[in-house]
Amino acid sequence: MSIEQFLNDDLIKLNLSCKDQNDLFEVMYKEAFSKGMVDELFLTKIKERESVFPTGLNLNKFSVAIPHTDPQYVKEQFIAVVTLENPVKFHLMDDASQETDVSVIFMLGLNQPHQQIETLQQLMAIMQDTSNIEKLLAATNSEEVHSIFKQIEASV
Amino acid sequence: MKKRILVACGAGIATSTVVCNRVEKLVKDNNVDAEVIQCKIAEVKAKQKGADLIISTTILPTTYEIPAIIATSYITGIAMESLDKKILDALK
Numbered sequence: 001m002s003i004e005q006f007l008n009d010d011l012i013k014l015n016l017s018c019k020d021q022n023d024l025f026e027v028m029y030k031e032a033f034s035k036g037m038v039d040e041l042f043l044t045k046i047k048e049r050e051s052v053f054p055t056g057l058n059l060n061k062f063s064v065a066i067p068h069t070d071p072q073y074v075k076e077q078f079i080a081v082v083t084l085e086n087p088v089k090f091h092l093m094d095d096a097s098q099e100t101d102v103s104v105i106f107m108l109g110l111n112q113p114h115q116q117i118e119t120l121q122q123l124m125a126i127m128q129d130t131s132n133i134e135k136l137l138a139a140t141n142s143e144e145v146h147s148i149f150k151q152i153e154a155s156v
Numbered sequence: 157m158k159k160r161i162l163v164a165c166g167a168g169i170a171t172s173t174v175v176c177n178r179v180e181k182l183v184k185d186n187n188v189d190a191e192v193i194q195c196k197i198a199e200v201k202a203k204q205k206g207a208d209l210i211i212s213t214t215i216l217p218t219t220y221e222i223p224a225i226i227a228t229s230y231i232t233g234i235a236m237e238s239l240d241k242k243i244l245d246a247l248k
Contacts, residue, residue, distance in 0.1 A: 053166030053197070053214040057232050066171075066231075093171075094228035096215045120174045128233035 011080035056090030071111035
């Protein structure tokens, strides 16, 4: 399954205005829950997971976050893509004592942990190329996000 | 003697899968006889007995009796080679 198939236009939010991390999680949860993609515990669980094991990542030029939770709260798989009008703070995945300003979030709704290695590798290939993050930050419609994801599929 | 490596992440879903694959390839390419076991970080405490190394993509919630390495580099792509070396050195 290609990574682009995990995108869902209702779960692509560009230049979203959020006051903090919880606000962001709530907006995305509402959207995913209303489409029947996650169960009602997803919001609590993703917040819990983020507070114990944060997912902020410092890349070369930008910081991103990959919030996710246990597979049982995900009914239909997705990768939500969010760019923020103003960055919100996430703690770092490898050092919870540090915070970073995150402008691009890939929220992972995955429930097949042993069958998604290729998808995750493609996602990491997207993150590891600064120009992709720049393109995502500049994107104004979901078509542009799809094309970034499609292009990775062709190259990985 | 065969080494046992525990690869852990917080929810045992996303990141450890990628790191697991990378570590399996790393030991194979360097002819290290090792078994790579994927688990949740919460399970590491119980599983560390009989294991030689913990590789984690997330913060370590406690201290362990065996060496532990944080492997976020494999996700961000930054300084991956030095992490490879660190892991191989820890297995010597």
